[in-house]
Amino acid sequence: MVADRLGLYVHIPFCPQRCPYCAFAVVTGRMDMTEGYVQAVCDELVWSASSPSWGNRGPFDTVFFGGGTPSRLAPKLIARILETANRIHGIRQGAEITLEANPTTADAQRFGEFRDAGVNRLSIGMQSLVDETLLLLGRTHSAADAIHAYSLARQIGFRSVNCDLIFSVPAEPAAALATTIEQLLVLEPDHISAYALSVEKDTPFHRRRLQGDLPEVDEDDDATQFAQVRQHLTRAGFEQYEISNFSRPGHRCAHNWDCWTGGEYLGIGLSSHSFVEGERWWNLSDLDRYCQALQGGVSPRSGSEAIGPRKKREERIWLGLRTCEGVELEAGELAAMQSSTQMGILLSSGRLTLERQRLRLVGENFAIADAVAATLIETLERDVAVAGCP
Template identity: 40%
Template sequence: MDAKQWGVYVHIPFCRQKCFYCDFPSFAGRERYWEDYTGALCREIAVRGSYYRQQWGKPATIYLGGGTPSILPEKFMKQLLSELRQIFLPDGKAEEFTVECNPGTVDEPYLAMLRNRGVNRLSFGVQSFDDTLLKRIGRIHNGQQAVDAVAMARRVGFANLSLDLMYGLPGQTLEQLKESVEQALSLKPEHISIYGLQLEEGTAFYRMQELGKLNLPTDDVTEAMYDYMTEYLPSQGYERYEISNFARPGFESRHNMSYWQDVPYLGVGAAAHSYLDGQRWAAFAELDRYMDAIKENRIPVEPEEAATTAIAIEEFCFLALRTAKGISREKFLQKFGREMDVWYGTVLRDLSARKLLVDDGRYVRLTRQGMKYGNLVFEKFLLDAQDF
């Protein structure tokens, strides 16, 4: 397999405080696990990573996500980065090597250490520059720390920075969102991700909503926020290449694009997911179970239920439709052996007539209106298993 056609994801499941909207597999107050978990990660990388490195060559992308990867103390992060470079990067370089950071957990020496050990892209979880909103959603940093983190990253040599922002937050106004977007633009990041608040079961915000204690913006205000961002960011040089992601030309997240383009990836760490040889795998989410498996020289993953043909087709379409490029008819034919129209001919004609899709014969993609109402479009791509 071409070495440029796979990636590596490393999960760091630790954070200082669980954000009120977060349903990711992450834990606060688990400092006692840091050393043992780092050691387990390195052993998994040495075994599983070496196998796929030998099979496929050097990965194009490496991504450390969480949780909060930057919460790891420097000595553990150095240990992890050294193992990643030794196993995956014989020449010491990756085309894209990203680490997620919380602005409240980094200083200049720490960022310099990341840069000096091969990391070439940072993703800062800013969410907002409004201090009141940040406290309201459970973030540990303030707006000035976010500004300072970007400045420090620039000083130590990072030329590829991404900022995450959120909209639809409790008590958030359109004016507050505009101020945060303008502040973000003033920092000149290469990439901006903007996510609407989702109330996920098991989160603090979900419980508050059930109790009637969550003051969310109205649907009209949330829609105005969405329209503002999707119109304004492209006018400022940030091309929308995926439903929630905007980038200056050439700075699209290559790692995330691999998820949407059916490219294989190896997930390392507790709760990490992998997509290898057409099979999806999930690592044990419980820290003790994950680390015990590593100690016992067992692979700490189990295969997810094999996807039916219908589910595989649906998933392929859902992921590709998230991107501005859309579904490649050629790739669809190569993967499934039949043209899209066999299953979706009527759907494509209907959604095109409603100006939610564009079908140019090579790609099927969402229109701007289709991106806005993506869930309605995706629903139409669900298949009846009885047809297979």
């Protein structure tokens, strides 16, 4: 079965520097490789049309250039990728086309050329609007740079502008997050993604943590900061439609929403993941090996997994409980959930709500989404058979 919503994700790995907390597939100082990389991306798009997994699916409803720092790429290269995607699979008229931008790359001409290439949604990696916090994060831009990037995006007239924020930054003074939120709301963005800093393995922050040189943010502080972000943004009229994502009416990120709610997507480029009904696969994460594979006419895939009925149910629950629409339970799942003592306690506490067969967590209760999902999955594993599974 082909999903009714199709997304294209294109990974652009080039970054001005590697931020000490970042574990994404990025390269620094390889700008001589951008043309070659874009050629490989276009070759992969052509190749995907004859791959048994993706085949002739199309047209795309959304396109997302993520990174890395896609805004480092020359706009004509972004245009070349979009032209190729349109020629091979089609891009629907009016599709949401997002590009992630680092404030250090803000430039009126560049932003204008991205718009002319078809980009209509910009996602700016602000992280904070307090210089001291940006320094703690090892960012190379200032709060003024972030505001300048935002103003340029507005002048250029992008349909929707997102700002990324990071909270729970070790050693950040309590007042700094409040200042960031206050300043951000003055800007009136359409969308805000707010993430708790995650200290990822094999990053400089992780090494510092192991050496005792990076303080922990304890669970209570983390929860307080998440509540602070949530309260201020929802009071200002933003809808928290996913645990980390807030939007003004009509400005949800359609690409991410579709990925979280079962839409199929094709991931092109370094380390990108693709998903179709029944299967997920992902690409090589080394730039040279990725480009060499495509030059040699070889698949850049590095792994895949079958998504059987059990895994599909798990993902439906994990992802659904993180969204404002929750998860629709099947009749057997509903019966098993209702006979579980632990789930009963959650329901009677009012933290979890059930309307007909739809189970939802909203507001501050999003904070327990993962724990509730784990409990529910365990209950269903025990009590409800899945078609096709022993």
